[in-house]
Amino acid sequence: MNELLRLWRLFRPYRSWMIFGTLAASLTLIANVTLMAAAGWFLTAMAAAGIAGVAMNYFTPAAMIRGSAMIRTAGRYGERLINHEATFRLIASLRVWFYQHLEPLAPARLQQYHSGDLLSRIRSDIDALDNLYVRVLVPVVVALISVTLFTLFLYLHAPLLAASGLFFFLLAGVALPIWSRSRGQAPGQRIADDESTLRTSVIDGVQGMAELTVYGATERQAQRIDELSHRLIADQARLASDHGLTQAAVGICTSLSLWALLWLAIPMVRSGQLGGPELAMLALFTLASFEAVAPLPQAFQLLGRSLAAARRLFDIVDTQPAVSDPAGPSPRPERFDIAFERIGFSYPDAGRPAVSDIQLRIPQGSRAAIVGATGSGKSTLFNLLLRFWAPDSGTIRIGGHDIADFSGDDLRRHIAVVSQHTYLFDSTIRENLLIANPQAPQAAIEQACRVAQIHDFIAELPEGYDTWVGETGVRLSGGQGRRIAVARALLKDAPILLLDEPTEGLDAATERDLMRALDRLMTGRTVLLITHRPAGLDWVDQVLVLDQGRELARGDVSVVPKAMAAELLVTAAERATGLQTPAASHSS
Numbered sequence: 001m002n003e004l005l006r007l008w009r010l011f012r013p014y015r016s017w018m019i020f021g022t023l024a025a026s027l028t029l030i031a032n033v034t035l036m037a038a039a040g041w042f043l044t045a046m047a048a049a050g051i052a053g054v055a056m057n058y059f060t061p062a063a064m065i066r067g068s069a070m071i072r073t074a075g076r077y078g079e080r081l082i083n084h085e086a087t088f089r090l091i092a093s094l095r096v097w098f099y100q101h102l103e104p105l106a107p108a109r110l111q112q113y114h115s116g117d118l119l120s121r122i123r124s125d126i127d128a129l130d131n132l133y134v135r136v137l138v139p140v141v142v143a144l145i146s147v148t149l150f151t152l153f154l155y156l157h158a159p160l161l162a163a164s165g166l167f168f169f170l171l172a173g174v175a176l177p178i179w180s181r182s183r184g185q186a187p188g189q190r191i192a193d194d195e196s197t198l199r200t201s202v203i204d205g206v207q208g209m210a211e212l213t214v215y216g217a218t219e220r221q222a223q224r225i226d227e228l229s230h231r232l233i234a235d236q237a238r239l240a241s242d243h244g245l246t247q248a249a250v251g252i253c254t255s256l257s258l259w260a261l262l263w264l265a266i267p268m269v270r271s272g273q274l275g276g277p278e279l280a281m282l283a284l285f286t287l288a289s290f291e292a293v294a295p296l297p298q299a300f301q302l303l304g305r306s307l308a309a310a311r312r313l314f315d316i317v318d319t320q321p322a323v324s325d326p327a328g329p330s331p332r333p334e335r336f337d338i339a340f341e342r343i344g345f346s347y348p349d350a351g352r353p354a355v356s357d358i359q360l361r362i363p364q365g366s367r368a369a370i371v372g373a374t375g376s377g378k379s380t381l382f383n384l385l386l387r388f389w390a391p392d393s394g395t396i397r398i399g400g401h402d403i404a405d406f407s408g409d410d411l412r413r414h415i416a417v418v419s420q421h422t423y424l425f426d427s428t429i430r431e432n433l434l435i436a437n438p439q440a441p442q443a444a445i446e447q448a449c450r451v452a453q454i455h456d457f458i459a460e461l462p463e464g465y466d467t468w469v470g471e472t473g474v475r476l477s478g479g480q481g482r483r484i485a486v487a488r489a490l491l492k493d494a495p496i497l498l499l500d501e502p503t504e505g506l507d508a509a510t511e512r513d514l515m516r517a518l519d520r521l522m523t524g525r526t527v528l529l530i531t532h533r534p535a536g537l538d539w540v541d542q543v544l545v546l547d548q549g550r551e552l553a554r555g556d557v558s559v560v561p562k563a564m565a566a567e568l569l570v571t572a573a574e575r576a577t578g579l580q581t582p583a584a585s586h587s588s
């Protein structure tokens with residue numbers, strides 16, 4: 001129920017919409033019941049007057065019937081309009097609210113979630129919350145208002161009739177929903193979880209199709225998806241069948257209520273306590289009034305699914321970011337030298353520290369390289385410098401300022417990154433470049449691409465800069481993607497440049513071209529390069545050699561020990577070819 005209160009607080013900006021929507025729905029229902037009751041009274045009274053041969057005023061009841069019919073039609077239209085508008089606004093704002101909470105968690109805290117699971121939370125779980133408003137809150141409030149009025153109406157005719165009506169209202173509107181909720185809770189929770197797992201499995205299956213095919217595992221993946229689908233369908237079928245049962249039970253309650261009313265009211269007619277037309281009116285009133293409680297069993301069934309969805313959303317929203325922004329404004333550094341001072345850091349639940357006691361000073365405008373075997377902690381130092389994680393000990397400074405004093409966004413404004421895993425969005429080349437600087441004019445884009453040695457290639461494409469690169473840039477080669485990343489970094493024009501294996505996996509000629517482009521990019525910036533290859537180190541001023549998170553050596557290139565250089569060359573060759581080289585097999 002805690003979730004319900006938190007959601008109610010989130011719904012605050014839309015409360016006036018909700019109040020109007022609920023009033024419109026109540027008015028529609030009351031108009032419908034009035035229409036039925038007045039029609040019952042009118043027809044019977046007219047028949048009785050006809051038989052008795054007396055005149056009666058039919059203008060007032062006829063006007064009441066017409067008025068009710070008009071209110072019912074207009075009310076239904078207004079209710080749909082208001083409630084849909086409120087729902088769409090609510091869903092849109094919930095998506096923004098969720099995304100705003102998601103963003104500070106990237107990348108550190110989101111690594112435990114699969115992208116399919118996150119997608120499921122953003123889409124289906126938020127959509128499930130629209131049920132909470134339209135199918136749960138509105139019917140419950142409408143039922144409360146109308147059942148109170150209906151019972152009062154019956155009471156004015158006879159307290160006994162009110163007691164009988166209330167009993168059946170409570171049976172259909174409270175007992176059945178409680179039963180429905182207890183049956184719907186477990187499948188509701190499972191549906192929320194299974195929808196997410198199914199989405200994750202389908203995304204995995206599509207993205208890893210090549211691997212699954214090569215290793216003959218497509219059948220197993222299909223079987224897994226099949227099992228999940230069946231479980232999901234079984235739970236949905238159970239909810240649907242419960243819904244059918246409760247609707248039938250509401251119908252039975254309506255009939256029983258009518259029989260009870262007739263059983264109690266006929267003697268009252270005989271004794272003259274009630275008129276004949278009143279009996280007809282009360283009978284039709286009873287039949288129509290159960291429309292107020294009919295949606296409640298489903299509302300309570302959906303409540304389980306909506307609360308499960310809310311829990312999954314709050315689960316992420318309540319996660320503390322790995323790094324919090326400082327309360328005050330970020331410093332404005334006047335120079336851009338970098339200093340790592342005795343940095344130590346362990347990933348959560350990791351066995352050994354990823355880096356320990358690391359020291360490195362990179363004067364402004366100079367170039368440093370971090371070298372080390374796989375898993376030695378090179379990328380971790382980048383992650384710490386970018387404030388994706390905070391060090392457990394030590395301080396990182398830029399221009400003398402502790403980076404903990406910067407907000408993440410302000411800090412990253414000073415840093416451009418070119419990595420081996422350049423993410424290209426499924427958009428045009430131009431859009432992919434403008435990410436770095438949305439205001440950049442076409443001339444600046446072309447100039448950056450010329451420096452990155454990719455302009456001629458783009459210009460030859462039939463659609464030039466408007467060429468669509470495909471999902472994750474599949475229509476470009478690795479080298480072309482890397483050059484787009486260099487052009488992006490040039491457009492960002494940041495004083496600090498981080499290069500993470502920018503030439504990894506490229507052939508010698510492409511690597512040479514890219515190195516020329518990178519050399520232009522590095523000029524005048526403070527550069528930190530991660531590499532496995534000692535061969536590319538001739539253009540850096542200093543090197544830090546890491547081994548299992550600790551400093552092995554530091555100084556100019558000559559400090560890279562010969563043995564280490566050989567080891568690195570072997571590792572690089574292995575990574576490039578995916579095979580063990582003769583040198584590696586000798587050494588092992």
Ligand SMILES: Nc1ncnc2c1ncn2[C@@H]1O[C@H](COP(=O)(O)OP(=O)(O)OP(=O)(O)O)[C@@H](O)[C@H]1O
Binds near residue numbers: 372373377380
């Ligand atoms: N997000 C993470 N969560 C938990 N442990 C991690 C994470 N990233 C890295 N590690 C661990 O921290 C250690 C250092 O990893 P890091 O990625 O910094 O190495 P690296 O030198 O950059 O390796 P590579 O050259 O293969 O990229 C490794 O033992 C790795 O398993």
